[in-house]
Amino acid sequence: MKLIKSIVRPNKVDEVKDALEKLGISGMTVTEVRGHGQQKGHTAIYRGKEYNVSLLPKMQIEVVVSDSIVDDAIKAIVQSAKTGEIGDGRVFVLPVEQTYKIRTGEKDAM
Amino acid sequence: MYRTGLLPSIGDYRPMPDPAGTDPGSLNQPPASAVGLPVQLEEARRELRDEILRGHGGRGALARFSDRLDAIVRQIVAAAPHVPQPVAPMAVVAIGGYGRRQLCLHSDIDLLVLFGGRLGDAEEKVLRAILHPLWDLGLAVGHQVREIEEFGRLEVDNPEFLMALVDARPIAGDRGLFDRFESAFHHAGTHAHVVGALNALIDERYALFNSTLYQLEPDVKESPGALRDLTATRWIAALTDPSLLRRGVEDPSKIEEAEDFLLRVRSILHLESKRNHNQLTHPLQENAADILGYPGAFPQQRVERLMSDYFRHARVVMRSLAWMRKVAPTPAGLNLGRASDGILFIDVRQAAVQPATWLAAFQAAIDANCPVSDPALAVIRQYTERFRVEDFFPTPAHRAALLRFLKPAPGLYARLSEMHDCGLLGRMFPPFQAITYRVVRDFFHKYTVDEHTLLTIRNLERLGTGAAPDRQRFSSLLKDLEAPELLVLSLLLHDVGKWRDDDHHLESVRMAREMFGRIGLPQEARDTVEFLIANHLAMSQVAFRRDTEDPDIVRKFAELVGVEERLKMLCLMTLADVEAVSLETLTPWRAELLWRLFVDTYNHLTIGYGDERIEGDLPGNAELLTNRPADLSDADITRFLEGLPRRYLQLFDRDAIYRHVRLARDIRPDEVHLWLEQKGTAWELTVVTLDKPFLFSNISGVLSSFGMDILRGHALTNPNGLVLDVFQFTDQERFLELNAGAREQMFTVLNDVVSARETVTERLRGRARSLFHQRPLRVTPVVHCDNSSSKRYTILDIIADDEFGLLYRISRVMSQNGCDVDLVLIATEGHRAIDVFHITKAGRKLSEPDQLELAAHLQRMLEGGYEAD
Numbered sequence: 001m002k003l004i005k006s007i008v009r010p011n012k013v014d015e016v017k018d019a020l021e022k023l024g025i026s027g028m029t030v031t032e033v034r035g036h037g038q039q040k041g042h043t044a045i046y047r048g049k050e051y052n053v054s055l056l057p058k059m060q061i062e063v064v065v066s067d068s069i070v071d072d073a074i075k076a077i078v079q080s081a082k083t084g085e086i087g088d089g090r091v092f093v094l095p096v097e098q099t100y101k102i103r104t105g106e107k108d109a110m
Numbered sequence: 111m112y113r114t115g116l117l118p119s120i121g122d123y124r125p126m127p128d129p130a131g132t133d134p135g136s137l138n139q140p141p142a143s144a145v146g147l148p149v150q151l152e153e154a155r156r157e158l159r160d161e162i163l164r165g166h167g168g169r170g171a172l173a174r175f176s177d178r179l180d181a182i183v184r185q186i187v188a189a190a191p192h193v194p195q196p197v198a199p200m201a202v203v204a205i206g207g208y209g210r211r212q213l214c215l216h217s218d219i220d221l222l223v224l225f226g227g228r229l230g231d232a233e234e235k236v237l238r239a240i241l242h243p244l245w246d247l248g249l250a251v252g253h254q255v256r257e258i259e260e261f262g263r264l265e266v267d268n269p270e271f272l273m274a275l276v277d278a279r280p281i282a283g284d285r286g287l288f289d290r291f292e293s294a295f296h297h298a299g300t301h302a303h304v305v306g307a308l309n310a311l312i313d314e315r316y317a318l319f320n321s322t323l324y325q326l327e328p329d330v331k332e333s334p335g336a337l338r339d340l341t342a343t344r345w346i347a348a349l350t351d352p353s354l355l356r357r358g359v360e361d362p363s364k365i366e367e368a369e370d371f372l373l374r375v376r377s378i379l380h381l382e383s384k385r386n387h388n389q390l391t392h393p394l395q396e397n398a399a400d401i402l403g404y405p406g407a408f409p410q411q412r413v414e415r416l417m418s419d420y421f422r423h424a425r426v427v428m429r430s431l432a433w434m435r436k437v438a439p440t441p442a443g444l445n446l447g448r449a450s451d452g453i454l455f456i457d458v459r460q461a462a463v464q465p466a467t468w469l470a471a472f473q474a475a476i477d478a479n480c481p482v483s484d485p486a487l488a489v490i491r492q493y494t495e496r497f498r499v500e501d502f503f504p505t506p507a508h509r510a511a512l513l514r515f516l517k518p519a520p521g522l523y524a525r526l527s528e529m530h531d532c533g534l535l536g537r538m539f540p541p542f543q544a545i546t547y548r549v550v551r552d553f554f555h556k557y558t559v560d561e562h563t564l565l566t567i568r569n570l571e572r573l574g575t576g577a578a579p580d581r582q583r584f585s586s587l588l589k590d591l592e593a594p595e596l597l598v599l600s601l602l603l604h605d606v607g608k609w610r611d612d613d614h615h616l617e618s619v620r621m622a623r624e625m626f627g628r629i630g631l632p633q634e635a636r637d638t639v640e641f642l643i644a645n646h647l648a649m650s651q652v653a654f655r656r657d658t659e660d661p662d663i664v665r666k667f668a669e670l671v672g673v674e675e676r677l678k679m680l681c682l683m684t685l686a687d688v689e690a691v692s693l694e695t696l697t698p699w700r701a702e703l704l705w706r707l708f709v710d711t712y713n714h715l716t717i718g719y720g721d722e723r724i725e726g727d728l729p730g731n732a733e734l735l736t737n738r739p740a741d742l743s744d745a746d747i748t749r750f751l752e753g754l755p756r757r758y759l760q761l762f763d764r765d766a767i768y769r770h771v772r773l774a775r776d777i778r779p780d781e782v783h784l785w786l787e788q789k790g791t792a793w794e795l796t797v798v799t800l801d802k803p804f805l806f807s808n809i810s811g812v813l814s815s816f817g818m819d820i821l822r823g824h825a826l827t828n829p830n831g832l833v834l835d836v837f838q839f840t841d842q843e844r845f846l847e848l849n850a851g852a853r854e855q856m857f858t859v860l861n862d863v864v865s866a867r868e869t870v871t872e873r874l875r876g877r878a879r880s881l882f883h884q885r886p887l888r889v890t891p892v893v894h895c896d897n898s899s900s901k902r903y904t905i906l907d908i909i910a911d912d913e914f915g916l917l918y919r920i921s922r923v924m925s926q927n928g929c930d931v932d933l934v935l936i937a938t939e940g941h942r943a944i945d946v947f948h949i950t951k952a953g954r955k956l957s958e959p960d961q962l963e964l965a966a967h968l969q970r971m972l973e974g975g976y977e978a979d
Binding site: 044048 | 162493657659699700702703706709712714893894896907
């Protein structure tokens with residue numbers, strides 16, 4: 001089982017969500033985040049004054065999927081979040097050791 | 111209720127009848143008299159002395175004495191026209207104790223001589239012709255001379271004079287002028303100030319007497335419980351709520367009795383001391399007791415009875431004043447007062463049938479930063495169902511008051527909530543009634559639609575007052591808005607369509623349109639409100655759901671909003687709307703996205719519009735051609751529009767565009783075609799001509815030479831060299847308003863300067879001091895050159911102190927650097943001028959060295975170290 005953490009453009013969330021749902025992945029956590037990667041922000045001008053926009057608004061989507069569909073899920077995310085321009089985001093894949101249901105305390109089968 | 115200049119003539123206080131009358135026809139008519147003035151005065155004094163000695167020198171005797179003096183003054187005024195007539199109308203007005211018709215034997219004669227125009231030699235001669243005879247009669251005259259215009263501002267440093275004016279009574283002269291004085295003097299602001307000053311003076315006076323009425327040798331005028339207290343009691347009632355005199359802690363007849371007693375005693379003091387002496391000393395107590403006929407075998411017994419009566423009456427007066435000071439509301443408007451629990455109606459019965467006055471109660475509450483009182487809300491709640499929208503806004507003044515009320519201000523949300531709670535908001539705005547308690551279930555909204563709507567206004571209000579650090583950038587937008595009340599009106603109506611379940615923004619627009627006519631909204635304002643309501647979801651959809659780094663997305667959004675003002679309004683509307691959904695909806699993340707879209711769109715509108723020109727067929731063109739007036743051909747319109755920035759079609763309505771086409775038709779070199787019209791408090795000048803060097807600076811220089819302060823405007827140039835400049839400016843010296851032929855004079859000068867028959871430098875010489883005077887900088891000047899945002903132009907952003915002649919100086923420096931000014935956006939926000947110039951040099955963008963040189967020259971000029979010649 002893997003945790004897939006994706007950082008995507010804010011306007012791409014719905015497309016990523018739809019793509020994941022097509023794979024049967026419906027449970028997810030979506031968080032508003034700000035940061036920069038390779039994009040490193042840019043200089044903006046407002047009324048003649050320049051200022052640096054270093055932390056850019058992004059959305060973080062987290063899903064936990066079984067090992068068997070990790071590759072499909074990554075592919076779906078990349079395809080749906082891609083514009084081809086700098087700033088499209090990143091996908092991180094992390095191993096998940098155990099999961100528990102809080103309501104029952106029951107440990108999920110891995 | 112406040113329009114009475116005399117003390118209230120209601121049952122509990124009855125001024126003595128005025129046998130001379132004060133109707134306009136009688137003011138200047140002296141009573142027929144066969145004897146001279148000194149004899150008349152002596153007769154009047156003898157009569158009063160006789161009355162005093164009989165113990166009857168009270169209200170009636172003093173009123174009769176005042177009338178005799180009135181007759182003397184009228185004769186003197188009637189005689190005054192023997193000197194040259196004054197140009198201005200004049201009125202002689204009794205004020206203070208004389209105005210109250212309580213003139214004692216040796217009191218000063220307090221007069222206000224009022225002129226309807228400027229005081230000149232003729233007026234001074236008339237003044238002397240009135241005052242000299244009074245002085246010759248040996249009267250002590252306390253005179254004040256004023257021009258009527260002086261009552262346009264409150265003499266806050268002269269509270270005693272203001273109080274004396276409360277008792278103003280016309281004696282002679284122009285009654286119409288006196289009426290003008292009353293209109294100028296009697297309004298809530300003056301009344302509130304006078305009551306405040308009066309309370310302060312009472313405290314000071316009490317301190318002199320250790321705040322006790324039980325003085326062994328009291329001053330019958332000044333002591334606590336004496337005549338000044340009585341006058342103060344009546345003044346407060348007259349200036350706040352006259353009905354308080356009926357409802358006081360003391361029976362009105364007891365107050366009248368006390369007044370008569372105190373006046374009788376005072377008259378004796380004047381008679382016995384032969385001067386304006388008011389202290390009831392031990393020796394004078396004996397005299398007074400004898401004259402007033404107090405029984406007793408010994409003087410001490412008679413005095414004790416006199417003083418016992420004195421203290422009894424003084425206690426009545428002092429208690430009355432204390433109660434009056436405690437309960438009297440502070441004047442807050444017509445039929446409105448401010449008490450400890452908020453704004454109240456002075457006359458509830460009157461308020462109940464005058465719904466047009468209700469909004470003023472809520473405005474007064476905002477102005478005073480207090481609530482509307484529960485009793486006032488109860489009246490509105492009880493009667494509001496009886497009235498229609500039109501009853502609340504029957505006149506243009508009422509409709510203007512509504513827009514003023516909707517300006518974002520501390521307390522607006524609270525007042526609107528009060529209006530909603532008592533049912534008034536739904537009666538004033540029937541569409542709002544449709545969403546009262548309306549529940550729309552969705553994933554985000556946490557409140558009913560009506561409360562969500564009011565919360566949007568609260569969010570806007572908070573932006574205007576101490577916004578959190580992360581909101582200050584939005585707060586600055588709010589401060590810059592020309593008509594923030596339209597934004598509030600849009601917010602108030604933006605969700606009314608949610609009474610239905612589908613496409614609420616379209617339904618909201620339909621319902622809002624129904625309101626526009628009923629509240630008399632001007633067409634331009636209607637367009638703005640309709641746009642905001644129709645598109646209130648657009649900016650959040652683009653900011654949060656679209657890729658705003660795509661220039662095409664920004665361009666399309668910029669096309670939707672069209673101009674900066676609408677962009678600012680829509681941005682603020684979106685912020686306020688999102689924040690009112692729930693406590694968690696407007697995250698810093700969303701605020702950031704919204705701001706970025708704002709900045710990108712703003713930049714597109716101000717620095718990116720130069721490359722988007724009107725070419726070929728645009729939807730806007732077709733509409734213009736279809737609706738064109740008969741005197742214009744398709745070719746006229748097409749030729750004019752071709753090559754202008756597309757932004758032009760969004761800046762001006764059809765009528766303005768047709769006017770521009772007419773001005774541009776058949777124009778020849780050196781000709782200037784002009785159009786000038788007043789727009790609210792500003793003027794708008796349209797200039798159409800053909801381009802030439804220094805043109806923009808010459809035109810702005812001419813406006814400065816006439817003292818005009820340019821606020822905003824646009825300068826547009828098409829590739830054929832046709833120039834269209836539109837300037838909005840204020841005329842603080844009222845040159846255009848006050849001078850016949852001013853408009854023609856300005857046009858002539860513009861023609862002469864543009865065609866080089868006159869130089870603007872020469873014209874500006876007279877104003878050189880203010881133009882080039884170096885003042886401390888309030889805004890650090892910003893000069894920013896941008897060669898990348900436009901294919902055709904170098905763009906120059908300039909932010910600087912909004913100073914007289916600034917635009918002339920900036921554009922002159924540009925022209926002196928060999929630059930052509932092609933497009934200009936002129937804006938003023940507070941004391942900042944924000945100008946964006948699209949410039950070229952020899953038809954191209956500026957080179958790097960040219961940019962640096964120009965920026966350095968401009969920077970130096972803006973910092974005060976450079977003078978244009």
